[in-house]
Amino acid sequence: MQREVNRTLAVGLLVGVILILAGGIIGLGLAPIAPLLVAIAWIILVMRLAGVTFQDSQAALIKGIEAGIAPLFLFLLIGSMIALWLGTGVIPTMIWLGFKLINPAWFLPTALLTSALVGTMIGSAFTTMSTVGVALMGVGTALGFNPALVAGMVISGAIFGDKSSPLADSTNLAAAVSGTDLFAHLKNLMWTTLPAMAVTLILAFFFGFSSHHSAGISAKTAAVTSLLHPTWWAIVPIALILVSAIAKIPAIPSLLINVVVNTGYYLLSGHSLTKWANLVVNGYKTTSTNKTLMALLDRGGMTAMMETIMLIMLALALGGLLSNLGILRRVMEPIVAHLHSQKSIVFATLLTGISTNFLVGEQYLSVMLPGQIFKEDYQRFGLSPLALSRSMEDSGAIANYLVPWGVAGAFASQTLHVSVLSFVPFTFLALFSPVFSLLSALTGIGLRQASQDAAEAK
DSSP: OOOOOOHHHHHHHHHHHHHHHIIIIIISOOOTHHHHHHHHHHHHHHHHHTTOOHHHHHHHHHHHHHTTHHHHHHHHHHHHHHHHHHHTTHHHHHHHHHHHHOOGGGHHHHHHHHHHHHHHHHOOHHHHIIIIIHHHHHHHHHTTOOHHHHHHHHHHHHHHHHHHOTTOHHHHHHHHHHTOOHHHHHHHHHHHHHHHHHHHHHHHHHHHHHHOOOTTHHHHHHHHHTTOOOOGGGHHHHHHHHHHHHTTOOHHHHHHHHHHHHHHHHHHTTOOHHHHHHHHHHOOOOSOOOHHHHHHHSOOSSGGGHHHHHHHHHHHHHHHHHHHTTHHHHHHHHHHHTOOSHHHHHHHHHHHHHHHHHHHOOHHHHHHHHHHHHHHHHHHTTBOHHHHHHHHHHHTTTGGGGOTTSHHHHHHHHHHTOOHHHHGGGOHHHHHHHHHHHHHHHHOTTOOBHHHHHHHHO
């Protein structure tokens, strides 16, 4: 549903949205939900005065939410799975193993690489964060590290996994929109992803050694470890996740299988249906009075995800209004007309992907919109579609983790129990990927040309 919107009106609406969100969230320190609701009302009312019916605005809003129905349902499943992994001893076993095996001075690099490895294997940053990510957060905070720093490493590793896996939604979407081969896209991504990962790893070592204080840690972790009871069962659900990824089972049925199998084990272990229902809905509550253990284990459940789901629904609704009423496209038209070089087209793509994330909070739209806007311009300037797909991935797919009202940012914050604004400075992979993408455009190093595609096709 594209509408012809006056450019002055489109710019005014966009400026209004930015002022409402920035003023409310950053200026007044409000939770994002209230400013998002005000921004939605602002657009609907102004567009009505401009001649757009309430019915059209409602349809645009609903269309935006419909695009995120799958992730919203996925979050409920993840909340249930986290609770069951806690109730059946999976996450406690992972934390226990972490205390036993990980040297505190090497913890941050280990957390980064573990998340990256798991993310690459299963192709889902969300699943990585909600499984090994939760366990690594528990270990890291118990070792005395800044939770925001640990979260930054976990998220950076999960993002690397997303950018390196042929199973990841974002890589498949970027390749499909740009019209490139998936594996060629993954290979070309490494020009920016590997340097960003190298910098992140160096910083992980630096912060790991500079932040580490050994005094009292051994006694503290020993006390917590003695309260954890590892179980052989932990192998089963972890293996199920990996097998589902290898079999290319989509995320929702994959998590449903895991929930069902863990439910069976939980009930066979002597728990009642009533206790199971309370667990998956309200989350896990340890019987221990140890404050450290309570902070580590009291989490999960569908109810815990509801605030995140509300936030994401409002962000998707705002995105639906901005995109489906043609506001974003109208604002972008004069920018596209002033692009005159390969450097400028890459910079514009990166800026559009990042800006769209902050404006609409939706990762997939932030990947698709730059691809749709700039695809013909990449051809006009002699750039390969692979250059476009990489720019889309380095901005649209990643910046969402840095947005408090973004789908990925809100999910990471809820799952890892750290605010977005706290972990943003430490999510180095998300910060450095667009930087290296821009450096590639400025230097020409790794910037794929259409002539290279033609030469290889011969």
